[in-house]
Amino acid sequence: MRPDLAGARQIGVLARHNLLLLLRDPGQIVAYTVMPAVLMSLLQPLYRAALHHGPAAAAAQDAAGMVVMFSLFALNVIGHSILSERTWRTWDRLRATPTSALELLAGKAVPLLTVLGVQQALLLGIATVAIGLRPAGPAWAFIPVGLAWSLCVLACGAALASSARSHGQLGTSVDIGALVATCLGGALIPLSALPAWLRSVAWVSPGYWAMAGYNAALTGQPATRLLPPCGVLLAIAVAAAALAATRTSRAQGRNRHL
Amino acid sequence: MALAAGLLRPDSGAVTVAGVSPIRQPRHARALLGIAPQELALYPSLTVREHLRLFGRLAGVRGTALHRQIDQIAQAMCLTEVLDRPAGLLSGGQRRRTHTATALLHHPRVLLLDEPTAGADPTTREALLAAVRAQADAGTAVCYITHYLSELDTLQATVAVLAHGRVIARGARQDLLAALPSEVVVQLDTPVPSRVVHGHHDRAAEGRLLRIRTHAAPVALGELLRDLGPDAGRLRGVEVRQPTLDDLYRSLASLADQPARAPRSDAA
Numbered sequence: 001m002r003p004d005l006a007g008a009r010q011i012g013v014l015a016r017h018n019l020l021l022l023l024r025d026p027g028q029i030v031a032y033t034v035m036p037a038v039l040m041s042l043l044q045p046l047y048r049a050a051l052h053h054g055p056a057a058a059a060a061q062d063a064a065g066m067v068v069m070f071s072l073f074a075l076n077v078i079g080h081s082i083l084s085e086r087t088w089r090t091w092d093r094l095r096a097t098p099t100s101a102l103e104l105l106a107g108k109a110v111p112l113l114t115v116l117g118v119q120q121a122l123l124l125g126i127a128t129v130a131i132g133l134r135p136a137g138p139a140w141a142f143i144p145v146g147l148a149w150s151l152c153v154l155a156c157g158a159a160l161a162s163s164a165r166s167h168g169q170l171g172t173s174v175d176i177g178a179l180v181a182t183c184l185g186g187a188l189i190p191l192s193a194l195p196a197w198l199r200s201v202a203w204v205s206p207g208y209w210a211m212a213g214y215n216a217a218l219t220g221q222p223a224t225r226l227l228p229p230c231g232v233l234l235a236i237a238v239a240a241a242a243l244a245a246t247r248t249s250r251a252q253g254r255n256r257h258l
Numbered sequence: 259m260a261l262a263a264g265l266l267r268p269d270s271g272a273v274t275v276a277g278v279s280p281i282r283q284p285r286h287a288r289a290l291l292g293i294a295p296q297e298l299a300l301y302p303s304l305t306v307r308e309h310l311r312l313f314g315r316l317a318g319v320r321g322t323a324l325h326r327q328i329d330q331i332a333q334a335m336c337l338t339e340v341l342d343r344p345a346g347l348l349s350g351g352q353r354r355r356t357h358t359a360t361a362l363l364h365h366p367r368v369l370l371l372d373e374p375t376a377g378a379d380p381t382t383r384e385a386l387l388a389a390v391r392a393q394a395d396a397g398t399a400v401c402y403i404t405h406y407l408s409e410l411d412t413l414q415a416t417v418a419v420l421a422h423g424r425v426i427a428r429g430a431r432q433d434l435l436a437a438l439p440s441e442v443v444v445q446l447d448t449p450v451p452s453r454v455v456h457g458h459h460d461r462a463a464e465g466r467l468l469r470i471r472t473h474a475a476p477v478a479l480g481e482l483l484r485d486l487g488p489d490a491g492r493l494r495g496v497e498v499r500q501p502t503l504d505d506l507y508r509s510l511a512s513l514a515d516q517p518a519r520a521p522r523s524d525a526a
Contacts, residue, residue: 006285013315024303093299093360096263097316098289 010099014107021081022111028077033119036066037126044131051190056134061190063127064214067120068187068207071149072178074119075157078112079170082161091248101249105241109154116150137220144226145213148233152206155240162247181207209233259295259370263288276367276399289318292366294358296373296403302346306337306356309345310363317364331359334389336381351382358386362393369393372403387412407503417503421511431503438501438509442470442478445495454485466494 022029040062047058085091094104124142127133135142157174164170182188184198185207191199202208213229215221260266261273264280264287273280280287300309310328314320319327332338335355345353358374371390375383391413394400402415410417411431418428427434439460450463460478462469472478475498483490 010316013312017312020308021301021303088301089295089297089299090301092260092265093293093295094316095265096259096288096291096293096295097313098285098318099316100285 006098007100007103010103011106011110014094014099014104015110018081018108019111019114022115028080029115029119032070032073032077033122036070036123037130040066040123040127041130047190050193055132059127059131059133060135060215060218062131063124063133064211064218065187065190066127067123067214068149068185068210069178069182070123071116071120071153072182072187072207072210073174074112074116074150074153075160075174075178076171077115078108078154078157079161079164079174080167081108081112082158083164083167083170086161087167095248101245102241104248105158105244108158109151112154113147113150116153117146120146120150133218135218135220137217141217141220141223141226142214144230145210145217148230148237149206149210149213151237152210152233152240155237155244156206158244159240159247162244181205184208186211206233206236259293259372262368262370263291263293290367292317292361292364292369292398294361294371294374296376298353298357300345300353300357303344305342305344306332306348306352306359307341309356309360313360314363317366319364327363327365331363331389334385334392335359335362336385350377351379354378355382355385358389362389365393365396366398369398369400370403371400373405374402375404375406375409383409407507410503417506419507419510426510426513427506434506435501435503438505439471439473440475440501441499442472442475442482443495443497443499444468444470444479444482444493446489446492447494448492451486451489454482454489 043066044058044062047062048055051058051061082091085094091104095101099107120142124133124135128135156177160173160177161170164173184202184205186194186202187207187210191202191208191211194202209229209232213226213233216225216229261268262275262280264284267281275287276290278287278290304312307328310331311324314324314327328341329338332341335358337352337355337359340348340352343352345356348356354374354377358371361369361371369390374386374390378386387409390400390402394413400413400415402410402413404410415431416429417431417434418425419434420426444467446466446468449465450468452463454468455461455463460471461482468482470478470482479496483493486493
């Protein structure tokens with residue numbers, strides 16, 4: 001069999017396997033879909049009061065912010081998924097099969113990519129009904145942004161999980177990292193409400209580029225305006241995936257905490 | 259095991275799996291391997307069947323062949339009854355058998371099993387040994403790591419003894435044991451007279467028991483009867499114990515613990 005076909009087949013087997021694992025324990029995914037839907041509705045009056053550009057702008061900030069913030073917490077899902085495998089010793093067992101590190105990670109990412117896509121579509125759909133979100137641009141514009149952002153989140157989660165030494169360490173890194181990226185990126189508090197010095201460094205947060213992409217899609221900007229945020233997010237995804245693959249192919253699963 | 263699977267790079271030297279380098283051709287090398295590490299690697303929420311299906315598919319087995327091989331290995335490992343039970347609900351022995359079955363399922367060219375019977379009940383042990391023996395008979399090269407050396411007798415294996423990470427002896431069981439003395443245990447109905455022990459380094463008295471380490475049991479027994487003289491009538495029992503692999507390991511390990519007197523590995 002050609003190597004590329006063999007690789008695709010291994011990814012398919014692993015994606016199916018990981019989807020099964022997700023469906024057997026879907027708690028986190030359900031929480032990360034229900035919680036933003038509730039918060040979105042509760043925070044809408046605050047955004048309307050804080051932003052003086054009308055209800056449409058408030059709805060856009062609210063919806064994009066919740067999508068970015070809660071898909072960022074999906075770092076936890078892929079992170080713990082990989083770390084649990086290390087705890088169960090199944091990660092090393094899978095590494096001993098005819099499967100490369102990248103295929104292992106892709107097998108983890110594919111079902112979660114689908115889940116994140118569904119989560120983001122659901123949240124945007126709920127936002128149109130619950131808080132009056134009216135995207136000015138075409139629906140397809142959300143696809144490249146959502147894809148780039150999801151890949152970025154999953155790759156960062158995989159990189160963190162392949163480097164973490166315990167569930168506690170991973171949880172701490174993810175919680176702090178997600179909160180900082182969310183706040184600094186303007187997902188929870190609008191950028192215009194942040195202190196000037198924070199606004200000047202906001203671009204270092206992947207959340208900033210995700211918000212820029214979603215805002216461009218929501219406000220109907222030309223396709224060229226989607227390119228910079230998508231490009232940055234994909235670049236971060238590639239770097240994080242390379243780190244995760246390197247760690248996965250070289251690391252030993254055992255340490256004093258796992 | 260990690261070196262054979264290409265998960266670690268050797269500090270020196272090279273490892274090949276049926277002639278294939280796991281460093282240069284990891285996918286090819288791993289396709290030839292079946293691995294069951296010492297530590298169990300199972301998903302608590304997945305059933306035995308789902309485990310076998312996963313590792314079978316990753317090894318390239320599909321369709322009806324996969325179903326057939328799952329049924330075969332489940333039967334061989336006494337897992338048929340629990341095929342649809344999640345691993346988290348299995349007993350320790352069933353988990354161990356499931357773990358090992360994932361390595362055997364696809365009939366690999368090379369099988370690496372690290373203490374597959376650790377903590378296993380007699381049923382598990384018998385099933386595992388029979389399945390491993392069957393794979394070896396079918397042409398699989400089996401590397402079987404164990405602390406239960408009697409299992410190597412059952413498997414009729416070529417033995418390599420490791421101590422401190424080095425192979426200190428290797429060969430067929432009978433060749434390795436040929437160098438070890440037998441033990442003749444003689445029981446008297448009174449304490450062993452000191453005169454029959456004095457000056458004999460191969461004899462040791464423990465109350466009414468006398469142990470003789472010898473390569474020629476009949477000769478040693480004849481000499482003892484002569485030395486006992488009239489006390490020979492107090493003899494109540496004689497047992498000749500042939501050396502076992504446990505004796506071999508103890509002997510070699512104690513030598514390996516004394517570097518100055520340790521034998522060369524190729525002389526063991």
